[in-house]
Structures are given as structure tokens and as C-alpha cells.
Amino acid sequence: MNKNIVIIGGGIAAVNAIKAIRELDQTSDIHLIQNENYYPYYRIRLTKSLFEPITIDKLMIQKQDWYEQNKVHLYLGREAVAIDTEKNKVSLDNGIELEYDQLLLANGASNAIPKIEGIEKSNVHSIRKLSDIATIRAHVADKHVILCIGGGIQNLEAAWAMCSQGKKVTIAEFQDRLMPRQLDAKASEILQNAVKSNHVQILLNTAITKITGTKEANGAVTKNGRLIECDMVIYSVGIRSNTALYENTPLEINRGVVVDHHMKTKLDNVYAAGDIAEIDGRVGGLWSIAMEQGKIAGYSIAGKEASYSGTVPVTNMNAFHLSIFSIGDIDENSSDHTLVEESPDDSTYQRIFIKNNRIVGAIIIGDPGNNMLIKKFVENKLPLPDIDFTKTTVEDLIQQIKSK
Numbered sequence: 001m002n003k004n005i006v007i008i009g010g011g012i013a014a015v016n017a018i019k020a021i022r023e024l025d026q027t028s029d030i031h032l033i034q035n036e037n038y039y040p041y042y043r044i045r046l047t048k049s050l051f052e053p054i055t056i057d058k059l060m061i062q063k064q065d066w067y068e069q070n071k072v073h074l075y076l077g078r079e080a081v082a083i084d085t086e087k088n089k090v091s092l093d094n095g096i097e098l099e100y101d102q103l104l105l106a107n108g109a110s111n112a113i114p115k116i117e118g119i120e121k122s123n124v125h126s127i128r129k130l131s132d133i134a135t136i137r138a139h140v141a142d143k144h145v146i147l148c149i150g151g152g153i154q155n156l157e158a159a160w161a162m163c164s165q166g167k168k169v170t171i172a173e174f175q176d177r178l179m180p181r182q183l184d185a186k187a188s189e190i191l192q193n194a195v196k197s198n199h200v201q202i203l204l205n206t207a208i209t210k211i212t213g214t215k216e217a218n219g220a221v222t223k224n225g226r227l228i229e230c231d232m233v234i235y236s237v238g239i240r241s242n243t244a245l246y247e248n249t250p251l252e253i254n255r256g257v258v259v260d261h262h263m264k265t266k267l268d269n270v271y272a273a274g275d276i277a278e279i280d281g282r283v284g285g286l287w288s289i290a291m292e293q294g295k296i297a298g299y300s301i302a303g304k305e306a307s308y309s310g311t312v313p314v315t316n317m318n319a320f321h322l323s324i325f326s327i328g329d330i331d332e333n334s335s336d337h338t339l340v341e342e343s344p345d346d347s348t349y350q351r352i353f354i355k356n357n358r359i360v361g362a363i364i365i366g367d368p369g370n371n372m373l374i375k376k377f378v379e380n381k382l383p384l385p386d387i388d389f390t391k392t393t394v395e396d397l398i399q400q401i402k403s404k
Helices: 012-024 064-069 130-139 153-164 185-197 287-301 371-379 394-402
Strands: 004-008 029-034 072-076 080-084 089-092 097-099 102-105 109-111 145-149 168-172 200-203 208-212 219-222 227-229 232-235 239-241 270-272 277-279 314-319 322-328 337-342 349-355 358-365
Touching: 004 012, 004 097, 012 029, 012 287, 064 072, 102 287, 130 232, 145 153, 153 168, 153 185, 153 232, 153 314, 185 200, 185 322, 185 349, 185 358, 270 287, 322 371, 337 394, 349 394, 358 371, 371 394
Parallel strands: 004 029, 004 102, 029 072, 102 270, 145 168, 145 232, 168 200
Antiparallel strands: 080 089, 089 097, 109 239, 208 219, 219 227, 314 322, 322 358, 337 349, 349 358
């Protein structure tokens, strides 16, 4: 008997769930509710192409005919406004009610809004949707000084795009260095120097408490009273799962909607995946995690035994004339060995983290030629050749594993 499968949300978790379902079930009806007017697209490319010619066709995860081929009923530009878990119905903002046999929650997260006085001003922006890019483009031409609150990947890419347009940029970062979860101290220093060499000001250990101006921002104030000049603000300080729709349901909600390792909620026919899902007390917040969780949820919905066992974090960033790649566990205190090579001019830096004769993490700045090889060894937990790591260089190790 055909089932009705309803998916709330149109990101990578939803798309990967559909792929997994259709591997095993070609006949059930799939209904996808997307609250934007676009087919699911690569959100992670938004800041990478802030000022480049951009069309939804270039950003789409799957082409339009893919949805037709997979018999997916799309509800674009529609918002799910209520869920009845007793009657198994989802109500949309246009009055349509969709009955479901199984429901996947994949409506992601929103950018966290920092508790800063004046954050609501009209020229204060955060980048989460394609429409955010359009808004920034429409208002940036006469802006000269951009304040980026938060020094993570998204804001670094935004800062790079802005300074590439000749804007004066300041980055205010709460922590004591840039990208501490993805980079060690040396790699963070290399990044910081590259940012500064492009005439971007970096303020570390800095909390913004107020954005000044009337309707529009004309500056900001730090916790210690320092004044910062700016005429546009872009912030990126984390995410918050979009749980509001589920607050009056029997679903368990903490930071996100709580699921088990099959991506199932406490209700047998309701699943969650991606930035909305909380597993083992954590919300993933990464594209790669949403991809894997969507696949596991899809298999579970289709009746295949599948379990989420975690995803190796991967970071790729090209900005400030640097190619940066980080993967896995980069905590030297939990490694047995680390191999390090760096150039005197800081144009290249490689550090490999090894534990139990396996590569568990890596940081590569410079030539990305070996990134996929290292990724393969980390993700597949492949054993290394019998090597004396105290006498081995990074290049020696790369050559050895290439020959395996």
C-alpha cells in the first residue's frame, strides 16, 4: 500500500532523505514543503558567491526535473503552520492539509540573533537565505565600512567578499583567535595575518554590546566601551533550531527536536534530520551532518535498518588568498603523533594528527591536491603503513599512503 510521506523543509537533509527513500520505495507519495520560492539549494555557497553573478539554477542541489522523476509533490513558498500528531496532518499557510503516514522534520535552523542593543536596525544583516544575499546587494553600494560580528567561516567569507569590493572591513570576534574549532594556533595565526594583509581589521576577545544610530547603524560599541565606525553590519554567531512549530506537540524538544540514532523522534512515525534534530544532546549545524542524517532518516522511513554514528567535520574555505582545509579531530592532546610542515613565508602549512596508527584529523593551508586523499583516510579510518612517525615528514606520509 502506498504511503504518504510529508517532509517539512527544503534543505540537503530533505533531498538526501528523498534519495534514500527512492532507493527502496518508488511508489509512496512524497510531499516537500519549502518555505522559500526556490527549489532546495546549496546554502553553503551563499557567502562564497556574495557578489558573483548568481542564479538559482547554479545553486540548486538537484535540477527541477529530478523532483518530477522522483514523483515529489512540491509546495514552494509555503509555510507549515500546524501539526496534528493525533490525526497525522500538517496544515499549510494557504489552508491545505496534508495527511501523512510518516513525517520528516527537516526545517533546519535560523541564524542566532545576538543580544545586542540595536541589532534590529535596517542595515544590520545575517546571511541564511538567498533573499538575504539579494537584500545586502541592494543596499551595499553606498556603504563604505562593514562590521562583521563573529569570526567564523561564514563571516570570514563575507568579509573577504566585502573587502574584494573595496569596502573597509572590521571583524569583531568574541574568542581569542579565528576559527579555533577548525584550526590550531599556528594555522589561526596564518589566517589572521592573511586577513590583516588584505587591510581588514581584526578585534579579538571583543564583544559588541550596542549598535548605534537611529534607523540605520552608524557605529558599534564594544563591552569595554570602544567605538567602532561602520555603516553596515553583518553578524554570524551560531544557529538556533526552528522548533517553534513543534512546541505544542508531544515531540520532545530541547535545543532541537530530540531523536534517536535512527533519526526517529519519540513518535513512531515522525523523524527529524539536519539542523532541527538533536541527537545525544547536540545539534549538528554542519552541511555534512545534515547530508548523512537525511540519508539515515530516509532509510529509516523506507524500512531499512540504518543508524547514525556521527559525521567527521570537514571545513573548506577559500578566502584572503588562502585555501584552508580542516578535517576531523585536531586536538593534539588526544593524538599519539602530529606531523607538521610549514613554509617560512606561511603560504603553506600542513599538520596531520595520528592516533592508533590512523589519521584522525588534518589542517592543510595551501595546495589542496592531497585533501581528498586525507579525507578518505580519516572518514574510512584506514590504517597507516608501519612508519616511525618520529622520523617521518608529512610529504613522506603522503607518498606512503598514495602507494597503498
